[in-house]
Amino acid sequence: MSYLVMECHPAYAVVLDNEGRYIKAANLNYETGQTISTIIQMRESGKSAGVRAKIAPLASMAACLCLILFCTWQFILTPYGTVRMQINPDIVMSVNRMDYVIGLEGKNEDGKRLLDGYRYRHKKVEQVADELADRAVELAYLTDGGDIYLIFDSKHEKWKLNMEDRMLTELEVHFQGKVKVTVGEKPRAASVPASEKNTETTKPSSQKTGDIQTTPQQSSENQQRPTPQGTSGNHNYEDDKDEDDMDEDDQEDQDDDNDDAKDELEDQNDAEESDEDTKSDGQDGEFENDADDQDDEIEDDADNQDDEFENDADENDDSNDSDNISVTENSLDDDDDSDDDELENDVDLDED
Amino acid sequence: MKEEHKISSDVRAAQQDMRLADELIHQYQPFIKSETAKFLKRPVTEGLDDEYGIAMFAFYEAMMSYRSGKGSFLKLAAISIRNRMIDFYRQEKRHMGIIHYEQEVDSWEKGTMLDNLKDDRDEIGDLDNRLASQSEIEEYSRQLATFGISLSDVADNCPKQERTMRVCMSVLAYARENSSLLEELVRTKKLPMADLVEGSGAERKTLERHRQYIVAILLAYTNGYEIIRGHLYQLSAKEVDKV
Numbered sequence: 001m002s003y004l005v006m007e008c009h010p011a012y013a014v015v016l017d018n019e020g021r022y023i024k025a026a027n028l029n030y031e032t033g034q035t036i037s038t039i040i041q042m043r044e045s046g047k048s049a050g051v052r053a054k055i056a057p058l059a060s061m062a063a064c065l066c067l068i069l070f071c072t073w074q075f076i077l078t079p080y081g082t083v084r085m086q087i088n089p090d091i092v093m094s095v096n097r098m099d100y101v102i103g104l105e106g107k108n109e110d111g112k113r114l115l116d117g118y119r120y121r122h123k124k125v126e127q128v129a130d131e132l133a134d135r136a137v138e139l140a141y142l143t144d145g146g147d148i149y150l151i152f153d154s155k156h157e158k159w160k161l162n163m164e165d166r167m168l169t170e171l172e173v174h175f176q177g178k179v180k181v182t183v184g185e186k187p188r189a190a191s192v193p194a195s196e197k198n199t200e201t202t203k204p205s206s207q208k209t210g211d212i213q214t215t216p217q218q219s220s221e222n223q224q225r226p227t228p229q230g231t232s233g234n235h236n237y238e239d240d241k242d243e244d245d246m247d248e249d250d251q252e253d254q255d256d257d258n259d260d261a262k263d264e265l266e267d268q269n270d271a272e273e274s275d276e277d278t279k280s281d282g283q284d285g286e287f288e289n290d291a292d293d294q295d296d297e298i299e300d301d302a303d304n305q306d307d308e309f310e311n312d313a314d315e316n317d318d319s320n321d322s323d324n325i326s327v328t329e330n331s332l333d334d335d336d337d338s339d340d341d342e343l344e345n346d347v348d349l350d351e352d
Numbered sequence: 353m354k355e356e357h358k359i360s361s362d363v364r365a366a367q368q369d370m371r372l373a374d375e376l377i378h379q380y381q382p383f384i385k386s387e388t389a390k391f392l393k394r395p396v397t398e399g400l401d402d403e404y405g406i407a408m409f410a411f412y413e414a415m416m417s418y419r420s421g422k423g424s425f426l427k428l429a430a431i432s433i434r435n436r437m438i439d440f441y442r443q444e445k446r447h448m449g450i451i452h453y454e455q456e457v458d459s460w461e462k463g464t465m466l467d468n469l470k471d472d473r474d475e476i477g478d479l480d481n482r483l484a485s486q487s488e489i490e491e492y493s494r495q496l497a498t499f500g501i502s503l504s505d506v507a508d509n510c511p512k513q514e515r516t517m518r519v520c521m522s523v524l525a526y527a528r529e530n531s532s533l534l535e536e537l538v539r540t541k542k543l544p545m546a547d548l549v550e551g552s553g554a555e556r557k558t559l560e561r562h563r564q565y566i567v568a569i570l571l572a573y574t575n576g577y578e579i580i581r582g583h584l585y586q587l588s589a590k591e592v593d594k595v
Contacts, residue, residue: 004583006489007503009370010377011412014503020521020569020584022507026409028402033485035583040406040440043413 005034015039077102081154083125083167086186088141089114091132093125095163101128110141125163126170133171133179144178149186360420367416370504376415377408380429384411387430391437400454403437410436488579495571499541501564509564519554520566526552527570534574543567 003015006022013027015036025039079094079102089110094103101120106112114135120128136142150167152160164183171181366373377384388396388407396404414432418425453466493503511517526548527533536544543563549556559566572580 002583004485004489004580007493009504010374011408014507016580016583018584019517020524021517022503022510022565022568024504024507026406028405029399031482031486032489033482040409042409043417 001037003036003039005030005032005036008032012042076100079103081152081156081159081163083129083163084151084153085129085132086149086151087133087136087146089136090186091115093120093128095125099124099126099163101125104128114139114141126166129167129171130174133174142179146179147186148179148181150181150183151185152183356424359425360418363415363418363425364420367418370502373412373415377411380411381408383426383429384408384433387433388437391434403440406436406440407433485579488577492572492577492580496568499567499571501567503568505564506568509562511562511565516558516562519552519558520562520569523548523552523554523559523566524569524573528573534570537567537570538574543570 001017001019003017003023003025005013006016007014008027008030011027012024013030015023015025017023023039024042026042028040030036075097078096080097081095083093083095084107085091085093090107091111091114092105092107093101094105096102101123104115104118104120106115114132118132118135123131133142133148142148148171150164150171152163152167154160154163168181168183171179175181362372362376366376384407385396385398385404388401388404392401392403398404410433411429413436414425414429418428422428453469454464496503496506511520527537530547530551533544533547543559543566545556545559548554548566549559571577572584
């Protein structure tokens with residue numbers, strides 16, 4: 001680029017470049033008509049510079065504000081990890097970097113029901129977990145001796161480990177040990193072999209947690225793990241409660257039937273075991289098998305006697321008590337009379 | 353305080369009038385020399401030291417950007433001069449160690465380096481060309497003055513943004529194709545705005561905003577300014593469109 005000096009002043013010169021621009025530059029002893037290759041151009045001044053001087057700070061402030069908002073959004077609203085809580089309801093809590101819950105999702109029908117109407121904003125994950133667990137108790141999803149399963153998911157291992165410790169401690173302290181809290185996925189409902197029969201947490205949760213008050217529909221849902229279906233937004237917990245109360249009586253009968261079924265199953269398993277045992281070699285095995293058979297027979301007899309006793313008791317309760325009593329009284333009287341007669345006869349014989 | 357007030361009013365007046373600006377610079381030459389000498393740590397030789405020209409240029413910039421009520425003008429001028437000196441020093445640092453042509457030769461030969469160096473250039477031819485350019489540019493300035501415009505005004509009014517420059521070049525290209533418009537410009541001493549807007553497709557607002565520049569550039573393409581057009585001669589019709 002070359003510049004033609006058009007006008008010279010003491011402090012500056014006006015030059016014309018090849019592209020038709022007129023520029024004010026420093027006058028380094030130039031002369032009009034001189035062609036030069038480099039210039040020291042004047043910095044902007046006047047109105048345009050004034051306007052730009054006002055706009056530039058505003059623009060930089062706006063840019064800083066956008067940056068701050070973006071960082072805040074990243075910090076607060078971006079999920080840092082998730083906590084999945086499985087009782088019978090299955091819910092997932094999205095947690096941000098500051099351990100505040102930023103999202104809640106019900107993974108099954110019960111989960112959605114549990115979350116219906118619940119507000120989680122501005123609450124920490126421990127508080128939400130406590131409140132949801134209390135809600136589960138209120139709605140009879142969780143009882144004393146029930147189980148809560150927690151699953152943590154995050155790219156940050158430290159956070160996961162830290163959250164596991166905190167949540168375990170929080171829930172155990174909150175329930176004072178009445179509810180068992182486990183880290184890991186809730187086991188799926190399956191048939192329980194007799195050898196593994198256990199009152200601890202290894203039992204299928206659908207059978208264990210809240211099994212006193214779960215409805216047949218709920219237990220079947222848990223066993224099959226259906227995908228959550230859409231539910232209406234307006235749902236009345238009180239109606240559910242009434243339905244649950246009405247179903248309690250039916251549930252007791254159902255439980256009795258379940259117990260009977262269990263016993264039958266155990267018997268079948270015993271029979272299978274004994275068959276297997278007889279096939280094995282060794283006297284010790286046979287001796288043990290015989291001992292086991294005797295024990296089983298004794299247990300069966302005891303169970304049968306218990307059942308008979310219960311049935312008799314039920315029959316007595318159901319029938320007209322007074323008639324029975326009178327019959328027995330009469331029979332007792334007759335016996336007494338006969339005994340007395342015999343005694344008298346004996347006395348008579350002795351006297352003779 | 354009174355002196356400060358007087359300086360502020362003088363600076364405000366110089367911002368509006370080019371002639372007053374030159375007078376104020378002339379008035380404060382001792383101040384400018386003093387500031388330059390402080391930076392260089394030696395006396396300043398007028399006409400020889402580029403730093404002196406830079407300092408005067410910086411003083412002029414401070415004068416144009418000064419706003420009364422924002423402090424002392426002389427302090428602003430001193431800071432502006434110092435900053436410009438530093439920038440110039442950094443720019444010229446790579447040329448340190450170069451001997452000046454006007455430096456006297458330390459040998460038995462008399463005169464300066466320039467006198468003793470061989471020069472194949474046609475100094476007389478260059479001088480003739482320069483004198484011709486000067487006379488043409490002076491005529492050009494006189495013609496502009498009839499429009500009430502000075503070259504300083506044209507420099508201030510010149511578009512800074514590329515897209516605005518492209519619009520102005522499109523107006524120039526249209527005017528070159530329709531020489532009657534250029535003749536009308538010289539005859540009436542007025543810019544045929546309506547025809548230019550309609551023909552070039554540019555916005556009237558843009559043309560109004562850069563009126564003085566458009567007059568100057570159209571005038572350069574009227575008769576009698578071959579040297580100026582020769583300097584712009586690289587701009588063919590296609591390149592005008594590109595710019």
